[in-house]
Amino acid sequence: MPGDRMAVKGFRRKMLAAAVIYGLATLLASGLWGIHMRAENIIMIYLISVIVMMIEIQEFIWGTAYTVVCILTFNFLFTEPRFTLRVNDPNYVVAMGIFMGVSAITGLLVSRLGEQVKLAQRNENRMEALLKISSGYLTLSGLENIVYHGIKSLYQAAGERCVVYVARGPGGLGTPYYIKSYFPEPGMLDNDTPAQWCYMNHTVCGANTGFYGDSGWVYLPIRNRDTCLGVIGVYTDGREIDDGHMVFINTVMSQMAMAIEKEGIPEKDGEYDMGPGGNGPRDGWKERMEHGLYRDFCLPMEDILKESDGLEPCLRLKLCTLYNRLRNAAVLLCLDRSVPGDKEHADLAEAAAGAVDFYGKAGRERILWIKKPQEPILVQGDRELLRQAVSNVLDNALIHTPVREKVYISLGREQGYGVLEVSDGGSGISFQELQRTLEQGRDSGSVLSGGLSVSRQILDKYRGSLVIKSSRYGGTAVILSLKLYGN
Numbered sequence: 421m422p423g424d425r426m427a428v429k430g431f432r433r434k435m436l437a438a439a440v441i442y443g444l445a446t447l448l449a450s451g452l453w454g455i456h457m458r459a460e461n462i463i464m465i466y467l468i469s470v471i472v473m474m475i476e477i478q479e480f481i482w483g484t485a486y487t488v489v490c491i492l493t494f495n496f497l498f499t500e501p502r503f504t505l506r507v508n509d510p511n512y513v514v515a516m517g518i519f520m521g522v523s524a525i526t527g528l529l530v531s532r533l534g535e536q537v538k539l540a541q542r543n544e545n546r547m548e549a550l551l552k553i554s555s556g557y558l559t560l561s562g563l564e565n566i567v568y569h570g571i572k573s574l575y576q577a578a579g580e581r582c583v584v585y586v587a588r589g590p591g592g593l594g595t596p597y598y599i600k601s602y603f604p605e606p607g608m609l610d611n612d613t614p615a616q617w618c619y620m621n622h623t624v625c626g627a628n629t630g631f632y633g634d635s636g637w638v639y640l641p642i643r644n645r646d647t648c649l650g651v652i653g654v655y656t657d658g659r660e661i662d663d664g665h666m667v668f669i670n671t672v673m674s675q676m677a678m679a680i681e682k683e684g685i686p687e688k689d690g691e692y693d694m695g696p697g698g699n700g701p702r703d704g705w706k707e708r709m710e711h712g713l714y715r716d717f718c719l720p721m722e723d724i725l726k727e728s729d730g731l732e733p734c735l736r737l738k739l740c741t742l743y744n745r746l747r748n749a750a751v752l753l754c755l756d757r758s759v760p761g762d763k764e765h766a767d768l769a770e771a772a773a774g775a776v777d778f779y780g781k782a783g784r785e786r787i788l789w790i791k792k793p794q795e796p797i798l799v800q801g802d803r804e805l806l807r808q809a810v811s812n813v814l815d816n817a818l819i820h821t822p823v824r825e826k827v828y829i830s831l832g833r834e835q836g837y838g839v840l841e842v843s844d845g846g847s848g849i850s851f852q853e854l855q856r857t858l859e860q861g862r863d864s865g866s867v868l869s870g871g872l873s874v875s876r877q878i879l880d881k882y883r884g885s886l887v888i889k890s891s892r893y894g895g896t897a898v899i900l901s902l903k904l905y906g907n
Contacts, residue, residue, distance in 0.1 A: 453498055459512070463519060470490060546578075557675050562683070563586065563683050567584045574672055580665075580669065581655040587648065610653065638653070640670070642677045675720075733786075744871055747811075751874060766802060769797045775811040786818065786827055788829070790828050792829070798904065801881075817896075825844055825895075827844050840899070843892070886899070
């Protein structure tokens with residue numbers, strides 16, 4: 421069997437590693453004994469070899485067995501009477517006891533450290549998977565493509581085999597979507613009764629719940645606000661899904677729900693068509709899309725980012741970029757509806773500081789304040805929109821410059837305006853390409869063509885300006901200007 425062969429191969433690898441470490445330690449100890457070094461120095465050699473063994477194999481049982489072998493070897497070769505297991509000096513007994521205790525503590529610490537490393541690796545893999553899944557949903561269209569993308573993503577990223585039911589009119593579910601090759605054994609698929617119950621009651625049911633608990637599946641309602649868009653069934657074969665895994669599944673499910681609603685699935689009561697050509701109130705689809713984007717995509721991403729500051733800066737930056745794009749999509753939907761008030765104002769310094777803090781470790785290691793005011797700089801504008809405008813400029817600078825290049829920020833007052841300059845010192849993105857991105861983004865409304873176009877539209881809304889020029893540090897500088905409030 422393949423599993424048995426892998427186990428035998430792993431055992432042989434561990435035996436070989438233990439033999440090599442033991443041989444080197446004994447060889448070095450014999451050399452020290454030959455030049456008349458004290459036994460205390462020799463026992464330290466074996467203690468170091470135990471630590472190396474623990475780090476290499478990371479299994480407490482193996483480390484304990486190796487420790488016993490080292491103690492017996494030390495007693496047999498280097499204590500009087502030699503070549504016996506008897507000990508005449510009681511100090512050696514104490515030393516060997518301390519040796520055993522230190523080895524046990526080291527083994528426990530290394531084992532715990534190994535578990536934490538595996539947990540961190542698993543969380544990082546989940547973050548990368550969510551980044552790819554979210555990016556896929558941004559460009560997908562067609563109900564079948566959306567559903568199958570979610571099914572494949574959950575299987576490839578988490579090993580979960582799923583069935584998805586999409587609502588078809590009031591009170592009913594359509595034919596289930598699933599990939600046949602994921603269910604090779606007959607009888608793995610369940611009947612539709614638990615899924616229908618889950619849909620009608622908007623409640624989780626199936627394995628390890630109070631409803632249909634004998635099922636090998638767990639069923640989760642695909643919700644968007646007060647509407648149930650369908651049901652997803654996850655094959656568990658009776659096992660209980662841990663909390664971390666369930667959060668991952670729910671995040672993917674929320675993204676799927678938003679994509680399904682955007683595609684134009686009718687409401688449960690059949691009153692509104694969610695598409696732009698629907699029969700609902702004028703612009704109602706746009707408002708629902710805006711709230712849906714923020715609630716179903718942006719809020720889950722905010723939760724992820726709150727827990728991901730310890731990630732590698734490069735991966736953290738990718739997650740921040742994805743979040744910015746989602747926010748831009750929601751911002752574009754509301755920009756043309758709201759009218760700025762004469763008394764609307766915000767602190768540009770607070771918006772800039774919030775944008776820098778948002779990037780966490782990814783930003784703190786690269787962003788350098790050249791001029792940072794201690795007092796507020798009140799300008800005309802909305803606090804959240806200004807923060808988004810600054811985030812887009814920072815994001816553009818960070819992703820278009822080498823990872824070791826610094827990004828410089830300067831903020832102050834100039835001739836009745838609050839002026840924020842973001843500069844970089846690398847080759848970055850060319851001036852012509854930046855200008856083309858701004859114009860293409862404005863003409864097409866494309867969020868993915870560049871967040872700078874969204875920033876310019878935000879500043880235009882408050883009679884501000886966005887200017888691009890060469891940076892004094894050798895790269896590109898983007899300057900945001902807004903009228904000071906009350907000026």
